[in-house]
Amino acid sequence: MLVLARKLGESIVIGDNITVKVVAVENGVVKLGIDAPREISIIRSELIEEVTKSNQAAVLHHGVNKEDIDSLSKLLGK
Structure with missing residues (x-):
């Protein structure tokens, strides 16, 4: 840095x-x-952290598994 x-x-x-x-x-x-x-995307780091935590909580709550995430990633081209 x-x-x-x-x-x-x-x-x-x-x-x-x-x-x-x-x-x-x-x-x-x-x-x-x-x-x-x-x-060029400019985003405050605390917003990225908040969204990441929210997504992780949703995955845990709804029982999404790795295969679902891999399939979604392929579908989105990521």
Whole structure:
């Protein structure tokens, strides 16, 4: 992991087409602006974790087995 220090208004560039800029710092919270192409998915990590836990709970509750998951993955082309 690369760790960088940035001040308000400063930015970093990732690749050729993603820019992350510090747009505000308030009460210990840093607000970032991200400029990226529409085909780049930007999702907060806590939302991914929440969905993953919810999916795992559903699998346990409904008794979905590995074969069902493999079949669904093949059907979805994953």
